[in-house]
Amino acid sequence: MDLEKTARNIRINIIKQIYAAGSGHPGGALSAADILTLLYFEVMNIPSFTDENRDRFVMSKGHASALLYATLAQRGAIDLSLLPTFRKLGSPLQGHPDMNKVTGVDMTAGSLGLGVSAAAGMALAAKLGSHNYRVYTLLGDGELQEGSVWETFMAASHYKLDNFTVIIDNNNLQIDGEVDKVMSVYPLREKLVAFGFDAVEADGHDFSSLRKAFAVASNLNGKPCAIIAKTIKGKGVSFMENNADWHGKAPDKEQAALAVKELGGEL
Amino acid sequence: MMIATREAFSQAIVELGRKNEKIVVFNADLAHATKTYEFQKNFPDRHFNVGIAEMNMTGMAAGMAACGYIPFVSTFAAFGTGRNYDMIRNAVCYPNLNVKFALTHAGLTVGEDGATHQMLEDIALMNALPNMKIIAPADAVEAKQAIYAAAEINSPVYIRLGRAKTPVIYNDSYEFKFGKADVLVDGEDVTLAACGIMVAKALQAREVLKEKGINAAVLNFSTIKPIDKKAVLDFAKKTQAFVTIEEHSLKGGLGSIIASVTAENYPCAVKMVGASDTFGESGKPEELLEKYGLGINDIVSKALEAVNMKK
Numbered sequence: 001m002d003l004e005k006t007a008r009n010i011r012i013n014i015i016k017q018i019y020a021a022g023s024g025h026p027g028g029a030l031s032a033a034d035i036l037t038l039l040y041f042e043v044m045n046i047p048s049f050t051d052e053n054r055d056r057f058v059m060s061k062g063h064a065s066a067l068l069y070a071t072l073a074q075r076g077a078i079d080l081s082l083l084p085t086f087r088k089l090g091s092p093l094q095g096h097p098d099m100n101k102v103t104g105v106d107m108t109a110g111s112l113g114l115g116v117s118a119a120a121g122m123a124l125a126a127k128l129g130s131h132n133y134r135v136y137t138l139l140g141d142g143e144l145q146e147g148s149v150w151e152t153f154m155a156a157s158h159y160k161l162d163n164f165t166v167i168i169d170n171n172n173l174q175i176d177g178e179v180d181k182v183m184s185v186y187p188l189r190e191k192l193v194a195f196g197f198d199a200v201e202a203d204g205h206d207f208s209s210l211r212k213a214f215a216v217a218s219n220l221n222g223k224p225c226a227i228i229a230k231t232i233k234g235k236g237v238s239f240m241e242n243n244a245d246w247h248g249k250a251p252d253k254e255q256a257a258l259a260v261k262e263l264g265g266e267l
Numbered sequence: 268m269m270i271a272t273r274e275a276f277s278q279a280i281v282e283l284g285r286k287n288e289k290i291v292v293f294n295a296d297l298a299h300a301t302k303t304y305e306f307q308k309n310f311p312d313r314h315f316n317v318g319i320a321e322m323n324m325t326g327m328a329a330g331m332a333a334c335g336y337i338p339f340v341s342t343f344a345a346f347g348t349g350r351n352y353d354m355i356r357n358a359v360c361y362p363n364l365n366v367k368f369a370l371t372h373a374g375l376t377v378g379e380d381g382a383t384h385q386m387l388e389d390i391a392l393m394n395a396l397p398n399m400k401i402i403a404p405a406d407a408v409e410a411k412q413a414i415y416a417a418a419e420i421n422s423p424v425y426i427r428l429g430r431a432k433t434p435v436i437y438n439d440s441y442e443f444k445f446g447k448a449d450v451l452v453d454g455e456d457v458t459l460a461a462c463g464i465m466v467a468k469a470l471q472a473r474e475v476l477k478e479k480g481i482n483a484a485v486l487n488f489s490t491i492k493p494i495d496k497k498a499v500l501d502f503a504k505k506t507q508a509f510v511t512i513e514e515h516s517l518k519g520g521l522g523s524i525i526a527s528v529t530a531e532n533y534p535c536a537v538k539m540v541g542a543s544d545t546f547g548e549s550g551k552p553e554e555l556l557e558k559y560g561l562g563i564n565d566i567v568s569k570a571l572e573a574v575n576m577k578k
């Protein structure tokens with residue numbers, strides 16, 4: 001499995017979807033492409049997307065829908081030909097993921113802070129039913145500002161959800177600018193440890209670094225795990241990198257062509 | 268001319284800020300989308316971006332109001348009436364604190380972001396709250412005046428604003444009167460009672476009805492709470508038939524409010540145009556209005572039904 005190539009294809013399909021839709025959120029989709037690549041092509045156990053015992057993934061930062069769809073398409077859950085319908089009337093590929101419209105989307109999301117709670121509920125269901133599936137969820141670092149996220153963290157350690165892994169896409173940008181300037185969420189690792197988590201930092205664009213972090217997560221030691229993935233918002237497209245302006249804006253034709261070219265593809 | 272009502276809010280709040288130093292603005296990581304960044308640029312000390320934390324934003328606004336400030340809370344209508352409902356109820360409305368909710372991105376015309384962001388239940392939620400007032404301006408001209416009017420009212424006010432650019436129907440001589448419906452066009456066969464962006468559509472539907480020999484009145488119920496009972500009853504008596512028109516759920520919106528006034532005081536035909544117990548979806552604003560039964564043709568056919576019900 002060539003993970004680099006897979007991640008590149010996913011990034012290309014993120015740009016293509018958002019360009020075709022004329023709207024969407026490229027920055028936060030690109031920043032987590034490597035994380036989802038590793039999850040879906042190495043870490044998660046998904047015999048089929050309807051298997052009751054499959055590992056679950058919840059895209060709590062639901063605006064990164066283009067990333068989830070591109071990844072599911074790469075995994076064969078979504079037909080590639082559907083991607084250009086993203087955000088269009090009647091498409092199953094809603095602006096924010098809808099679990100009733102796409103097999104492979106484990107939870108509906110879009111209102112920030114909700115997905116992580118539902119993911120913890122799925123982990124609790126696994127414990128209650130003595131299933132050994134694991135639950136992974138991806139949060140934005142701005143999303144951490146929602147108070148209910150910390151209620152979830154409290155509950156996850158209280159219920160000893162060691163089958164629960166929270167990945168924080170730590171690109172340090174939200175819509176209105178840098179997270180530490182808008183409303184600081186730091187220090188993160190210390191806070192998560194205080195909430196009872198195994199908390200590890202990783203380079204969110206380096207598979208071997210992420211791999212080590214997921215190995216910590218797989219410990220069944222009675223503690224949930226949080227991976228603080230250091231990322232670059234807009235990663236892979238030079239003019240989108242580290243630029244809050246590309247949080248929720250579609251590229252025009254020229255920009256899309258340039259972006260896809262930088263990623264080694266063709267529009 | 269097409270201007271989004273959120274744009275009008277942006278301008279009005281800056282002017283208010285200039286006149287009254289008790290005006291403060293709260294925002295939850297959407298300073299650009301809600302356009303409070305203009306206020307932020309002008310009055311950085313009085314603009315608070317609390318991060319993505321609508322519940323805390325509402326509670327802090329209540330505290331500022333308790334200390335004599337006039338906070339305008341701003342985010343999307345979905346998150347600013349839903350996520351923080353208990354804070355609005357128990358920290359703002361119950362103590363009757365002077366907090367304004369200037370919330371943008373109401374209704375289906377949010378477009379591509381889809382159901383999670385397309386708020387269709389906000390009027391129902393806010394209407395149920397004691398002490399809350401509700402204004403849903405029809406265009407940018409009215410939105411500006413609604414913001415000024417809200418600042419003068421010493422209690423919680425919800426101002427419902429949109430994302431999309433929509434037609435401007437009023438000229439600068441228009442005077443918004445809180446609590447009063449505006450009779451845009453008189454008529455005797457049926458009353459088209461609309462709010463928000465649907466007022467412009469009602470005006471267009473009226474022209475189609477005229478060709479069919481029906482003379483419809485068009486009323487702008489921009490103040491939704493308290494509803495202008497006198498206007499409802501005057502036109503109930505005059506036309507004997509209503510079509511209510513709103514970019515909101517039929518459950519608990521303008522239609523329900525008007526129907527409860529007529530049902531109790533002067534029963535007459537009431538037909539409703541709005542979203543029918545459904546969430547929205549991704550699509551272009553105009554496509555969505557058509558798909559969810561909010562097109563001009565829908566208004567026309569409901570008006571014909573209402574006229575028929577009279578007989």
Ligand SMILES: Cc1ncc(C[n+]2csc(CCOP(=O)(O)OP(=O)(O)O)c2C)c(N)n1
Binds near residue numbers: 063110144247346
């Ligand atoms: C409850 C809620 N409030 C506000 C929004 C609007 N919104 C969408 S994305 C976003 C910023 C997210 O920033 P972050 O979590 O850091 O995401 P990333 O940088 O990974 O894209 C905001 C405020 C929302 N979707 N939900």
Ligand SMILES: [Mg+2]
Binds near residue numbers: 140170171
């Ligand atoms: Mg971020």
